[in-house]
Amino acid sequence: FLSLIPPPTYNKVHESSISCHHLATEFPSEDILLVTASPVIKAVTNFKQVSKTLEEFDVEEQPSTMLEKRYPNIKVIESGVKQLKSQEHKIFTEDGKQCIYEKLCLCAGAKPKLIFEENPYVLGIRDTDSAQAFQNHLAKAERIAVVGNGGIALELVYEIEGCEVLWAIKDKAIGNTFFDAGAAEFLIPKLTAEKLETAIACKRTKYTTEGCEKEEGSVAAADKLGTALGPDWHEGLHLKGTKEFSHKVHIETLCEIKKIYLQQEFKQLQKTSLSFPKDSSDNQNLWPVYMELTNGKIYGCDFIVSATGVVPNVKPFLDGNNFTLGEDGGLKVDKHMHSSVADIYAAGDICTASWEPSPVWQQMRLWTQARQMGWYAAKCMVADFLGESIDMDFSFELFAHVTKFFNYKVVLLGKYNAQGLDLDHELMLRCTKGQEYVKVVMQNGRMMGAVLIGETDLEETFENLILNQMDLSAYGEDLLNPNVDIEDYFD
Numbered sequence: 127f128l129s130l131i132p133p134p135t136y137n138k139v140h141e142s143s144i145s146c147h148h149l150a151t152e153f154p155s156e157d158i159l160l161v162t163a164s165p166v167i168k169a170v171t172n173f174k175q176v177s178k179t180l181e182e183f184d185v186e187e188q189p190s191t192m193l194e195k196r197y198p199n200i201k202v203i204e205s206g207v208k209q210l211k212s213q214e215h216k217i218f219t220e221d222g223k224q225c226i227y228e229k230l231c232l233c234a235g236a237k238p239k240l241i242f243e244e245n246p247y248v249l250g251i252r253d254t255d256s257a258q259a260f261q262n263h264l265a266k267a268e269r270i271a272v273v274g275n276g277g278i279a280l281e282l283v284y285e286i287e288g289c290e291v292l293w294a295i296k297d298k299a300i301g302n303t304f305f306d307a308g309a310a311e312f313l314i315p316k317l318t319a320e321k322l323e324t325a326i327a328c329k330r331t332k333y334t335t336e337g338c339e340k341e342e343g344s345v346a347a348a349d350k351l352g353t354a355l356g357p358d359w360h361e362g363l364h365l366k367g368t369k370e371f372s373h374k375v376h377i378e379t380l381c382e383i384k385k386i387y388l389q390q391e392f393k394q395l396q397k398t399s400l401s402f403p404k405d406s407s408d409n410q411n412l413w414p415v416y417m418e419l420t421n422g423k424i425y426g427c428d429f430i431v432s433a434t435g436v437v438p439n440v441k442p443f444l445d446g447n448n449f450t451l452g453e454d455g456g457l458k459v460d461k462h463m464h465s466s467v468a469d470i471y472a473a474g475d476i477c478t479a480s481w482e483p484s485p486v487w488q489q490m491r492l493w494t495q496a497r498q499m500g501w502y503a504a505k506c507m508v509a510d511f512l513g514e515s516i517d518m519d520f521s522f523e524l525f526a527h528v529t530k531f532f533n534y535k536v537v538l539l540g541k542y543n544a545q546g547l548d549l550d551h552e553l554m555l556r557c558t559k560g561q562e563y564v565k566v567v568m569q570n571g572r573m574m575g576a577v578l579i580g581e582t583d584l585e586e587t588f589e590n591l592i593l594n595q596m597d598l599s600a601y602g603e604d605l606l607n608p609n610v611d612i613e614d615y616f617d
């Protein structure tokens with residue numbers, strides 16, 4: 127979302143509640159306006175700084191009025207912004223209000239980048255409503271297709287039970303946004319194993335909104351501006367189809383969807399063209415929808431989930447305003463989270479970080495970064511008001527993300543996939559099947575990144591090694607030797 131402050135007093139704005147907290151505390155006598163299309167805010171609770179850059183926290187949905195109760199100088203306007211007139215320092219909301227700001231921070235997130243968006247059998251997951259709609263449709267499904275190979279797809283294929291999943295990915299191996307092929311191979315057995323284990327200790331998110339009803343026969347969720355889900359979003363859902371088995375995932379690699387046919391169309395084509403392919407699976411049921419893949423295969427299913435990334439939600443703010451956009455369509459921001467338009471900052475999924483980054487940091491549209499950016503943007507706004515200078519926040523020194531895939535703890539550090547590194551980099555691996563996968567990316571004897579899957583307990587040591595860029599050539603492969611207590615060496 128987005129927040130701002132109206133004159134006559136000076137204004138600070140922030141998008142997410144996180145910046146609001148900071149602004150409200152720094153300027154208790156000033157008005158801070160939070161304008162949001164969503165009736166809930168996502169509050170970060172139980173925040174824990176695990177190490178210098180790694181953090182853990184819970185995400186809780188709370189009514190946005192909670193903020194007003196806690197901070198008397200915050201006022202929440204629950205309405206979408208439909209227009210921004212930056213020259214006049216004004217925003218206009220859907221419910222007909224105008225607000226003047228002195229400083230504004232845009233935090234309107236991103237939208238799912240759906241393939242075949244117009245097709246009513248293609249569905250995306252972004253917020254509470256779309257997740258609830260997905261759950262409702264899954265409850266009646268025997269077979270669904272998941273397209274995409276990033277965070278949402280990885281979580282879905284593991285969490286869904288009692289429903290066949292056809293997983294179509296562009297790459298050779300699963301999880302391309304987070305892993306290399308080695309890590310993918312380590313994880314794959316979890317997809318075929320019966321799910322007997324209990325979940326590892328995990329963070330939680332609360333879901334309070336009831337699902338929106340679908341139009342008869344189609345599955346597409348309403349186009350609302352909800353708040354993106356976060357860690358453990360599926361914990362409160364019942365992701366089960368109509369069958370009694372646990373996992374049944376079929377992966378089609380190196381392909382994309384070429385065309386989608388509705389049942390009638392498919393039946394017609396089968397009748398009129400003898401060469402038109404049959405469903406490529408054993409199950410020749412008639413399905414509501416069919417997807418034709420670029421590898422020539424056709425599969426029928428109840429519906430298709432497009433987990434194909436996001437696009438920054440910039441549209442309401444562009445018209446008449448001279449924003450510079452990044453290649454990914456986000457609002458470009460400098461090292462003080464300032465956009466190219468005077469007095470407008472941006473943070474979170476909506477922005478494109480355009481400063482010269484640390485050699486071991488990159489932007490990824492994640493909760494962690496949205497929180498850090500929101501917090502830092504508020505600090506920058508405060509510094510700007512007070513005419514003070516401010517250094518880049520330490521959290522942007524090193525990319526660090528802790529998450530969970532296939533019930534394993536996953537820690538990603540720095541250039542964990544050798545992103546942007548010259549070919550002279552080397553990889554070192556240590557893997558114990560079913561237990562842990564450790565990969566480090568080395569360049570000129572220095573550690574540049576790491577992927578840690580399982581309870582490796584190495585994150586703090588490796589974080590330090592990446593941050594201090596110590597020459598590790600002398601240690602050679604001992605760096606990952608399980609018999610060498612590497613933590614004692616370097617802590």
Ligand SMILES: Cc1cc2nc3c(=O)[nH]c(=O)nc-3n(C[C@H](O)[C@H](O)[C@H](O)COP(=O)(O)OP(=O)(O)OC[C@H]3O[C@@H](n4cnc5c(N)ncnc54)[C@H](O)[C@@H]3O)c2cc1C
Nearest residue numbers: 127163164206207234235351354357474475491492493496
């Ligand atoms: C299913 C799913 C699972 C995820 N899991 C993880 C995870 O495990 N770990 C992780 O780090 N990240 C995860 N993410 C990513 C994470 O949720 C986002 O990166 C993060 O929420 C971005 O925060 P944001 O504040 O920029 O945007 P959002 O959280 O999307 O918030 C944007 C807000 O702006 C409001 N808004 C939009 N347009 C307007 C407008 N015109 N006027 C007023 N208000 C507006 C919306 O209502 C919303 O409240 C997940 C995302 C999804 C979809």
Ligand SMILES: NC(=O)C1=CN([C@@H]2O[C@H](COP(=O)(O)OP(=O)(O)OC[C@H]3O[C@@H](n4cnc5c(N)ncnc54)[C@H](OP(=O)(O)O)[C@@H]3O)[C@@H](O)[C@H]2O)C=CC1
Nearest residue numbers: 241274275276277278279296303382433434435436491529
């Ligand atoms: N645990 C976590 O940290 C989680 C984080 N998230 C975050 O939520 C956001 C949304 O998640 P998600 O939608 O999974 O996005 P991601 O960006 O994680 O993944 C998108 C995937 O879709 C692929 N893709 C893009 N276009 C097509 C296409 N036309 N056909 C087939 N595949 C395509 C991408 O491939 P390519 O990269 O080659 O373009 C990529 O594999 C992301 O910011 C993600 O980081 C979501 C869930 C869990």
